[in-house]
Amino acid sequence: MSKRIDAIDFNVYYSKFLAVEGVNISIEPKSVTAFIGPSGCGKTTFLRTLNRMHEVIPGARVEGKLLLDGDDIYAPGVDPVSVRSTIGMVFQRPNPFPTMSIRDNVLAGIRLNGKRISKGDADTIVEKSLRGANLWNEVKDRLEKPGSGLSGGQQQRLCIARSIAVEPDVILMDEPCSALDPISTLAIEDLINEMKDQYTVVIVTHNMQQAARVSDKTAFFNIAGTGKPGKLIEYAETSTIFSTPREKATEDYVSGRFG
Known part of the structure; x- marks a missing residue:
C-alpha cells in the first residue's frame, strides 16, 4: 500500500x-502532505481531483496529467x-x-463495491479497520449500535475506519478536525x-499548527483575487515552509499577516 502522486501542468475547471x-x-x-492557504484558493478543489470526486459536480473537468505511481487516473477507460x-x-x-x-459503517465501502465476503472475513476486516483507526477498544462491545x-x-x-477497510493506497482528508474539540x-x-x-496521506487544513505538527511537506495555495484561479505558490518540507519560505506570500500567510 501507499503510492506516489504526480500532478503535471494540471488545471481544474467548473464548466x-x-x-x-x-x-x-x-x-x-x-x-503526510498538508495543503494550506486562504479560503477559496483551490486547495480543496485540487484535493477532490486526486480521487476524481470533483466529477460529481456537473461541468467539472480537468486538463493535464495526474499520475498514481505513473498511471494517469484520468486516462480514457x-x-x-x-x-x-x-x-x-x-x-x-x-x-x-x-x-x-458501527459494524455496517465499516463494511459499507466494501459492499458498495459489490464485493461479497464471508462473516468471518467481515469480522476480521471490521476489527482490523477499527484498530487501524484507534477506535476498536472504544466500540468493540457495541458494534451493532x-x-x-x-x-x-x-x-x-469511524469514517477513517470505513476508508481504510477497502485497503486504499492513498487517504485524502478535507479539514478532518475542523468540527472537533481539541481532545478529539x-x-x-x-x-x-x-x-x-x-498510506500516502494528504490533508487540507486551515490550522497552521496542525500542518506543522502532522505533515512532512506543505503546499501553499493562493489566489490573486475574486474570479482568478487558485495556484500552487510554494511546496517544500514543512519545516522550510514555516521557517524560511522562498515566497513572501507564503511567509505572510504562515505568520498570520493575511488570510
Missing part, C-alpha cells in the same frame, strides 16, 4: 471557469469508482451512515502520524 491553474507537484508515498477505492477520502464533517450500525450514536471525534475515526483533534492527529507508515 468554463478555471478554478485551479498549472499545478505541478509530486507527493511521496508513505508521507479508467473507472472513477476504482480510483476512489484506491484513493479514499475523509470529509470535513463526520458522515457515518446514520441508519447503519448506530454509528451516529458516537461522539464527533469517534464518528470521524489530538486523537486524529496522532492517528495521521501513525497512518503514514502504511
Whole structure:
C-alpha cells in the first residue's frame, strides 16, 4: 500500500471557469502532505481531483496529467469508482451512515463495491479497520449500535475506519478536525502520524499548527483575487515552509499577516 502522486501542468475547471491553474507537484508515498492557504484558493478543489470526486459536480473537468505511481487516473477507460477505492477520502464533517450500525459503517465501502465476503472475513476486516483507526477498544462491545450514536471525534475515526477497510493506497482528508474539540483533534492527529507508515496521506487544513505538527511537506495555495484561479505558490518540507519560505506570500500567510 501507499503510492506516489504526480500532478503535471494540471488545471481544474467548473464548466468554463478555471478554478485551479498549472499545478505541478509530486507527493511521496508513505508521507503526510498538508495543503494550506486562504479560503477559496483551490486547495480543496485540487484535493477532490486526486480521487476524481470533483466529477460529481456537473461541468467539472480537468486538463493535464495526474499520475498514481505513473498511471494517469484520468486516462480514457479508467473507472472513477476504482480510483476512489484506491484513493479514499475523509470529509470535513463526520458522515457515518446514520441508519447503519458501527459494524455496517465499516463494511459499507466494501459492499458498495459489490464485493461479497464471508462473516468471518467481515469480522476480521471490521476489527482490523477499527484498530487501524484507534477506535476498536472504544466500540468493540457495541458494534451493532448506530454509528451516529458516537461522539464527533469517534464518528470521524469511524469514517477513517470505513476508508481504510477497502485497503486504499492513498487517504485524502478535507479539514478532518475542523468540527472537533481539541481532545478529539489530538486523537486524529496522532492517528495521521501513525497512518503514514502504511498510506500516502494528504490533508487540507486551515490550522497552521496542525500542518506543522502532522505533515512532512506543505503546499501553499493562493489566489490573486475574486474570479482568478487558485495556484500552487510554494511546496517544500514543512519545516522550510514555516521557517524560511522562498515566497513572501507564503511567509505572510504562515505568520498570520493575511488570510
